[in-house]
Amino acid sequence: MSDPPKIAPFLWFNDNAEEAINHYTSIFKNSKKLNVTRYGEGAPAPAGSVMVASFELEGQTFIALNGGPMFQFNEAISFAVNCDTQDEIDELWKRLTEGGAPGQCGWLKDKFGLSWQIVPTILPELMQDQEKSGRVMQALMQMTKLDIQGLQQAYHGK
Structure with a gap:
């Protein structure tokens, strides 16, 4: 052991x-x-x-x-799960929200009341540039489940 x-x-x-x-x-x-x-x-x-x-x-x-x-449980403690792909985000989001509830900005509560953050691993890179990070944050604040393509488009000003 x-x-x-x-x-x-x-x-x-x-x-x-x-x-x-x-x-x-x-x-x-x-x-x-x-x-x-x-x-x-x-x-x-x-x-x-x-x-x-x-x-x-x-x-x-x-x-x-x-x-x-x-x-x-309450939101004061949550578990962040870093995901490499949108498919991984989608699958974890689907499974963890079953019987639970979606939140804002990639947060959710599962059916036991535990809070999770389902986050793309690319997010820190998208937040490096101060000017671009503001656009990324604005896009992120409009999302429940995070969308990598939408965050990248915000980063590039599209």
């Missing part, structure tokens, strides 16, 4: 951590479930349900807890 990462996002779910892990590992190609600890008899949750589990998405380790309804 390998050592755990030094730092890992810890996600507090009400009672659906296992469903969330299955959902996320079905979306990201480079993903896997790592360790699962289940509640035993007499625990504050049903015996056999996930207490805490770890999983990996694209090389990033996450920890999930079924901790009850006391805490909810």
Whole structure:
């Protein structure tokens, strides 16, 4: 067994951590479930349900807890996913918004309430030139799901 990462996002779910892990590992190609600890008899949750589990998405380790309804996700924390192609943006956007809600500027909430940013890897390059970055930002602010071609057209003043 390998050592755990030094730092890992810890996600507090009400009672659906296992469903969330299955959902996320079905979306990201480079993903896997790592360790699962289940509640035993007499625990504050049903015996056999996930207490805490770890999983990996694209090389990033996450920890999930079924901790009850006391805490909810909000936009103060989001996960940015850098995408090389529009097809990748489209697929992730489709899968992550199922049961969730689109937001502005490439942000979305998934069906568990977790916020994601689906971002083209070319965006930092398009934001380098101060004059052109203003046009890119104006175009970006009008988008929900980001469109690489639209951002590039804004960059070139079209």
